[in-house]
Amino acid sequence: MILYLFVFSRHGKIRLKKWFHFFSDKEKASLTTDLTTLILSRKRAMCNVLEHGEHKVIYKRYASLYFAAGIDCEENELYVLEVIHRYVQLLDEFFGNVCELDIIYNFDKAYYVLDELVLAGELQEPGKKSVIKHINAFENACQLDIVTRNVENSIV
């Protein structure tokens, strides 16, 4: 089970943060700072797996962003690496050539994509197409909703 997922920049600024397991506020803060410093100090050729206390952290660097996921000891590490890659692929598909700026300004959409991919700490949707289809359906429904409401309000 994936316990948490962070996305942060090369300078340590957090771009996305999602917790799938209960941690106290203090733990959350300490984990965030610890992991960002630890991961930023790793060299390029080093292993993508980091052991931190009882958990393992799988991280991968994509251009200027680091994606880090914390897992418990029983999970398959490479599997989680693939989940991270899948997430980045989805973001790419959704935003079209995603870059850090897209995630900074559209973080709510990035959260929606994440919610469709990983739920309760497990991968819920392995197929790329269905995730994108679903999110687009949601987006369209929202837009439609807004339009109909505006029309209603203008009529009334």
Added chain:
Amino acid sequence: MNSRLPTILNTTYLTSGLSRGFFEFVTRVGEARSKQEEDRYVSQEIVSLKTKLNHPDISSRKIRDYITRLIYCEMLGYNVEFGHIHAVKLAQSAKGLWDKRIGYLACSLFLHETHELSIMLINTLQKDLKSSNYLEVCAALTALCHLLNKDMIPAVFGLVEEALSHPKDIVRKKAVMVFSRLFHDAPDTMIHLDEKFRQMLTERDPSVLGSILCLFLEFIKADPNKFKDLVPSLISILEQVLDRWLPRSYDYHGVPAPWIQIKIIENMGLLARDDEKISSEVGPLIVHTLRKAENGVDAAYAIIFECIRAISRLHPQTLSTIIHKSPNLNPLNVITRFLKSNNHNLKYLGLTCLSEIDPMWWIEGEWWGEEQMNIIVDCLEERDDTLKRKTLDLLYAMVNSQNVVVVMEHMINALRTISTTDEFSRLLLVNRIVEISGKYPLNLQNKDYDKAVDSTFLIISKSIESKEKSEEIRQYAVSEAIKILESDINNTTKNLTSWALRILGEFVKSTELQEKIYNRLCDLLTQVDYEIQAQVITTLLKCVSKMKYCPDNIIECVAKCCQSSSGDVKQRSREFIILSKDFVLLDKIIKPYENFDDFTIDESLSFLDNFVENALKNGAKPYNRIPITREDTNAATEIRYEAYEKPNMTYFPKQIMTSLPTYDDSRLSESDRDVLLPNDRSNQSSRGVGPPVTPGQLAWFGVTQEHLPPENVHEHTSLLADSQEPNYNDYEEIDSNRQSVISLIPKMKLQPSTQSWSRAGYKPVNSTESDKFIKYNTSNTRSSLRSSDKVLSIASVTSKTTMTPEKEKLASALFSGVGTSDPGQ
């Protein structure tokens, strides 16, 4: 970012869909040059948000915007607790889908399962779960996964159950995930749904299948026996996946649905544990999956990893058939590939796989060999922390009575180098060290035990410095020590007693020192032998220094020890008697353990210089050093230009004189000549007589007369006789020949002995173990080491570092005894 253009024209702004204010806020924060600047902006924003949110009437568009800003601030790490209630309100009162979405997102990010406000969402969630719009149901289920807690369960359970049969597969999938989450909190509530879930295994939609498998994983982990009948269906699903029956969109870089494969294999591994029938059904399929996955992509490696994990869980019978079938088809060969690769991830994978597999299966020759040993020893010294730790884990997994010494050494070294803040790993290491030393007490000699004890001291003293839990640890350690000392002293080992005494001396507090401890220590003085007596006296001294008071009966007891026949005890007891009266001096001498590293010992005893000077002034005689060198020291310091006299023949009997060992080409094999002293090839004809070799020395090398090759005595003498005016070259030759003769002696025909000399040093062979061991070891040594340079050259192409002799030694020491049935385990 074009900051020159006004915001309205900025393309990023236009496509983001954010409000202008928010966009500018984000830009400002992003461009902030220092943490303080960022702090300032964000706090300003938070203050303004507070006021804005407290307005009674805000349009939904504005509140969406404010909540999004709140999410952003929270993500940066600032406290936005005041906003939580607004998020809940938004979710409750949301009129449109968009508002609902943002509201649920905010709630799932802000709240957590034990938050008070999550209860307020129950109504909203129920309404949404009943809605006819499947998107609303999805949103509610997603939020539920994050917010579910015990109070909510009765309210939403029925609705989620209904969602399991929803026509839309997305809804079904999400409902299954909610249940997997629920299983953690309330497993009993789901028993009646068992049938329903099993039926869902036949689902046609792969994503629902994926989530059902996750759910079953949870079930099986909890209780494998109930689900053993699932094996046939799992097998058929896996076969279908491997045959590419799933739609193309589920392929990932050419691998068909890796996630589903992994989940199924994990399930099968758990079900097959300790069950032979299932293992035999499942084993071949796992191997088949492994074969199919060997196409070199990342996802494929994940599958391979899972397969190996599952293989390690199979019943030993099945496992042995799989491994022994034929060496080429052995699935464990992949581990070798992983270890040899340069990619750190794959090395990590290799190490993890190795530690999963029981060392019993590391059978030499089939898939396990010296290359792997070398690579693992390399990994011990990698700069990459993760690899180092993984190797330590591996060492722990393969510890047996033969290599326990080396393993312990490494663990203790690691303990010293790990930072003090990383408590978890230190704790783990200490636990392991203690466990190992408990399992193999006989193999650990005193030296290693001392090291282990020292490291425990280090931990205790460092943790006392860190103040957290220090009091607990200290008290616990002291009470354990007292318990040990009070028990019957003949039953406890010497090491344990000395450990207890040291703990008591260092860490006991003066308030805890009571009469009975003192009395017990005095009693001990009469019961134990010299070493422990010495330690008891020192412990008493430390206690006295803490108490600043020495009861008379102690002085009496110690005074008795002054008559002891052991010099150490005498010395210590006399020191005690004097120091126990002078507490000022005592304080200067007794230092606490933490400052031990600052101790420097002045070996020249310079602090006594004054004393010496005074004594000399008063007429004492200076110390007269007796020279240890030979009589003709003057001559020996200069280079000698004349030939030495002929050696006196009466040194040793003639038979040995005529048969001094010589360097004879034909006797030695090619590789030996290559290896040792390559410059000797030119000196084959010249011989030199080394320093007289006594019969004793020859015997030591195991050389006996019959084994010595014939030589040419005249050659020996001619060289020396001819050289009236020897020049340096001759001497060099002679010297090097001397060297060569002596060093080559072991290479001559040796009597067969269990001591095998090799380039890598002496290989310890445990002669007390069964014959199997000796056979294993001796057959291993010569052949593998002789060919080891060739192996090395292959290994060095793939591995970055070259093996030094020390590393080889380490490798051979570590892996001795692995792979055979160790009676000690």
